[in-house]
Amino acid sequence: MQELIGTGVALVTPFNAQGTVDHPALARIVNYQVENGIDYLVVLGTTGESVTLSKQEKKEVIHTIQQANDGRLPLVIGIGGNDTAVVVNELKTADITGFDAILSVSPSYNKPTQEGIYQHFKAVSEASPLPIILYNVPGRTSSNMSVETVVRLAAFENVVAIKEAAGDLVQAMKMIQYTPKDFLVISGDDMIANAMTLAGGAGVISVIGQAMSQDFSDMIRYALNGDVDESYEVHYKMASVIDMIFEQGNPAGIKALLQHLELCSDEVRLPLVKADADLQNRLNTFLKQYE
Template structure:
């Protein structure tokens, strides 16, 4: 899984003002992040507002990104949910031939035990024809996938190749890095602690801010992977303010506001999400002007 070391970006789904999928803007964003130096793309994750996309819209998003990418960088597809049987069915019936791996979130809302999480991903692993990256994001799922459960899965299923760890807990991340089997990727899911995780032995990041500022953020991660600590932290502190801002009023409202200011897409989000307020919009605009 060397292809998934570095910076992956969780692509948004841009919408027109009438809330339809904006394929032209999605093509522009895909080109923008690839030309900015990211190592891979993540399609239909949380940042894509996948919870509000229809089946046809999801197919349109995939087709648009596949065409725009044109084989330039690896792609990871979000395939997850809280109905295990439905996830298994999707994995068995969907064409995954274009993808390097799937990203599969720990079941949300049901609040399973650690054994329930293990059994869910056991079923996913047995159904998936391609490698799996687990996704732990307790702030959204209401349950924390503990390091012991992750390591158990990593040891039991060879096609479970990594985890996007987004608990926001550097100690938990370090426990994963310490106990993981060789080759298993511990990937940051929190932009603000990406560099500390990389320096501790992490494999990189699946990022939101890296979508807005791909050149700077992906360079920071590469410097971190090469243990060029001072140079990496210089970029980290240059971007830190923007990381706080894009999550201040929800994701992807913040990053879509960045795209509006740099001229790549509208800032439209679908309910129950709403656009950021004028104050945050102005602060993001000021930051962008200062950065460039």
């Protein structure tokens, strides 16, 4: 899966002041990614507020992204959940024409054991018509996928990668070490994406990359090429804004930044709320000083 090496971006779903999906803004954001060096797009992930979109809205979001992208970048779609039977049914019935892979999050809330996580993804693997990217994000799911579980799952032919977002560089390095050479360990944490890539990872599925597209994708390219000094120079230039966009939750922070770039509004859906005035001001100051 060479198309998953580099910088992927987890797209936001822009809303207008009335709270409905802003499709022209979504098309603008897609074009911005294509024009500024991003390698692939991730649709309907957490950053896209997929849990508060209706089925009809999801269809319309997919349509807008595919229209705007027009085949220029590979597309990954988020299909996951904590009811294995529901996820399996969605994989069997969803129209995923035009997508290259599926990003499937580890089950949240019901906190399965490692064997439960394995059996869940075994069922997902058997049902999926596309390659699968596992998604480990303990901060959202309340359970961590162990290295051993990831190694077991990597044995399935269509389980090709993991988006590893535990924020644990040692765990990520062990995944890189013990999984097959062609299995991709992708950072799901912007702050350690550079370090993970330099350690042998395959790049990142990024949030900040959506706004700082050119520099962030350049940083990952430097890291993939082994240009350590250049990659860290870009990393430290952006480090403060990476912290800022997650201070008050995702995607509130990135939407505030995208608003300053005039790409979309900062509207989010409850139970999320917009970034406060203090954070807005600091983000604006960062952009003004950024060169």
